Amino acid sequence: MSKLSKIFEWRKFSMPLVGVVFHVLKLLPFRKKDLWVFGCWTGKKYDDNAKFLFEHVNKNHPEIRCVWLTRNPAVVKRVNALGYEAYMWNSFKGIAVALRCGVAIMTNGLEDFGLFPLVGGAEIVSLWHGVGGFKKIYNENYHGFKLKLKKTVDLFFNWVYRDLSLATSEYTAERTMEQFGVRRESIVITGQPRNDLFYEKMDKSSLISNMDMSLYSKVVLYMPTYRVSPNTHRDTVKDILQELSSSSDFLQFLKRENILFLVKLHPLTKFKMDVEDTHFQVLADKNVKSVQHLLMAADCLVTDYSSCCVDFALLKRPIVFFVPDEEDYLSYSSLNDAYARVVKDKAFTAQELICNIAAGSQKVTDQLNDLFEDRSITGTCYSENMYQAICGWCKGKK
Template identity: 30%
Template sequence: MAARRRRWLEYALTSIGSLTVLLGCLGHALTARLTRILGRDDDCWVFGARRGSGFVDNSRYLFEYVAEERPEVRAVWLSTDPETVATVRERGYEAYHARSLRGRWLTLRSGCVVVTHGLRDVSLALTGGAFVANLWHGVPLKTIGFDAELGEQSWLRRRAHRFVAARNDLVVSPSPMAVHQMATGLGVPRDRVRVLPYPRYDPLVVPEAVEGGTVDADAHERLAELRAEGRLVFYVPTFREEGADLGERVDFAALDGLLCEQDAHLVVKPHPYERLDRATDLDRVTVLDAVDDLSAVLPFADVLLTDYSSAFVDHLLLDRPQVFYAPDLDEYRAERGFYYDYESLVPGPVAPDDGELVTSLEEALTEDPDASRRRALRETFLTDTGVRPSTVVFAAIRAGLDDGVVT
C-alpha cells in the first residue's frame, strides 16, 4: 500500500511539473507577442540562478561585473528566496523578489535575461521576446538533459522542454570540446553554443578584480586561518541522493590520520542536499556546508578531491594537484553515463577504494606526479582569453543584443 501511494505521489508531482512547464510555455509565447509591440529595454538586464534559489555561479559573477563596471546597463538580480534578495541588497546591488510586482514588471521590460539553469531561474512565462543568455553551471562530464533523464520523459514534456531550449539565444561553453555535448544535452542548435570562459572563473583568473566579493566573509576568514596552518584539500563530491551522509561513502578517519602526518586539512563541501555528520571527532576535517558559491572559496584549495564533478575543470585554472575518488565508477557509468572516457580524461589518479585514496592523496601532497598531464589537459580543454572572463561574456551578449536576433 505504501509503495502504491508513493507511486501515485510521484505521478502527481510529475503531472504538476509538466502542467507548470506547459503553462509557462504558453505565457512565454504570449509575452513574446506582447513585447514585439511594446518593445524591451536592451539596457536593462535581469539575472537569476538555480531556479531562483541563490546568488551564485556564473550569473552572479557576470551580474557583479555589469553592476560595478558597466553603468550604462541596469543590472537587476531576481530571486524567489527573500534571504537572497536581502543579501544582494546589503551588498549595494539592485534586487527584487521574482514574483513581486516590481520583479515581474522588470522581467517584462528587460531586454536581456541571464540564467544558469534555464528560464525558470527568473520566469519562464514573462521572458518571451527577451535575449536569453544561458551561462550554464559546469562542463558536462556526465550526461545531461536530453542525453540523460529528460530524454526518458513523456513526449509532451519533451516537447515543452524543446520549446524552452529553443528560446536560448546564447549558451556558454568554456571548452571547445564540450560544444557538441552542450548542444545535444540542452537541446539547442549548435551555432548558439559559444566557446567563452565562465564568469565564475573571475576569482580564479583575476582574483584582484573580485577581491572582497565573497558572500560569506566568515567562511573566507576561517579558510584563511586553516591555510595559515597548512595546506588545504577540498573534497567536492557530485550529488548522489538527497539527505545522504558522505560519511557512509568515505573513511574520513583514515584521511584524518594522513592529514595529521602531512600537516594538511580537509575541507568538505557537500552538495546542498547532502551532509556529513561524522566530522566532530576529527582533528583535520572541516565541513563547509554554509557556503553556496564554490568559486569564491576554490582558490584556497591546494589539492582538489572529487569524483565526477566538473569542479575539477575550474580547478585546472589554478594548476594544482587533483585526486579522484570513484568507488562506484562502474555503477555510475551504467546508470548515468559519461560523455568522455572518464579514466582517460581526468588529470589525476582514480582511487577505487579508501586504501588507494589515502595513497593517492599522500602522493598529491608530497610529489604532484600528474602535473604535466594536468597542464596538457588545461591547454587542450580550456580556452584562455587572457582577460577577465566576465568582460568577454558581456561583449558577446552585447553583440547579440545589437544584432537584434531574438528567438
C-alpha cells in the same frame, strides 16, 4: 518527495500553460535591450556565473540596467545592501522588470525568473551552473524515438530554452549542441564569469570564515557529486565519508602531513556529519562565501564525477579522482567520453587516496585544461567576454 523531484514535477505539470504564456509574451513590443535581468538556482540564491556577471556589468557598464530577480527575501536584502537592484519575482516591480527586459540571464533554467517566467521575447542567455564535466545530461541521455519526441516537445517549450549559450572550449560547445539541441552559431566561447575570481589576489585566510588555515601545511578539498544509489538505496557519499573518517591510516596520514581535509557536500545532500578530528572537517554552507572562494583556498582537489574539477584545473593545482563506487555509479548513470579520456589514474580505496594526494601530480590538471579551456580565452576576463558576446548577439538581432 525530494526538492529536485518537486521541481521536475512542477515542470511537467505546468509546461503547457507556462509554454503558452512564454510564447504570447514574445508579442510584447516594448522590451528594452539595455535592461538585463539575472537569476540562478530557481530563484533561491545569489551565486554562480550569474552573480559574477551581474556584478561585473554593474561595475563596468553603467549604461546597462541590471536587476536581480529572486523568490528569496534574504537575497533581495543582500543584493540591495551591495548597492544593486533586486526584486522578488512576484512583486509589482519584479513583474514589471521581467515584462520589459530585453536580456534574461540564467544559470539553471527559466525557473530562475519565476514559476511563470515572464521573459518570453527577451534574449535568453544561459550561463549554466558548471560547463564541462563528465555526466551526460538532457538530450545526451535520449536516443532514437525518445530523442525525436523530446526534440518535438522542446519546439513548443523547454524549461532550459536559450538563445545564447556559454562554452569554454570547442569540446564544451559540441557538448552543448548535443545536450540542448542548439546551433553552433548560438554558442560563444567566453569562459565562466565565476572563474574571474581565480585571478584576483586574496588573503587565503579570508576565503573561508571561522577557520584558521594557517595552522595546516596543506588544504585538501573533497567535493563529491550528490548521489543516492538506486541499487542499494543508500546515500553513497555518506557511506564513503563514514569509511574515510573511520580509517586510522587516512587520519594518521592527515596528521602526519599536517593536512586539513575539508569536505564540501552538494547542496542537495540531506545528512549532516561531525568528525572529531581537527584535520577532517565537514563545512557548513554558512562557512562558504562561494564554491569559487572555497576552490581558491585548496591546494589540492579530491572529487569524483563533478564538474568542479574543470574550474579547479584553472588554478593549476593537483586533482585526485576518488571513485570507490564507480562500478555501482556506472550501472545507473551515464558519463561522456571525457571521463575515459581524462580520469585514468583514480583511487578506489583510502590507501590509494593517500598515495595520490601525496604524489601531487598535475597531469590530470593539464589534460582538463587542454580539453575544457580554449587557448583564445586563457588569461582574459570571462565576464567581459560574455558581456561583449551578449551585446554582439543583441546587435545582430536588430
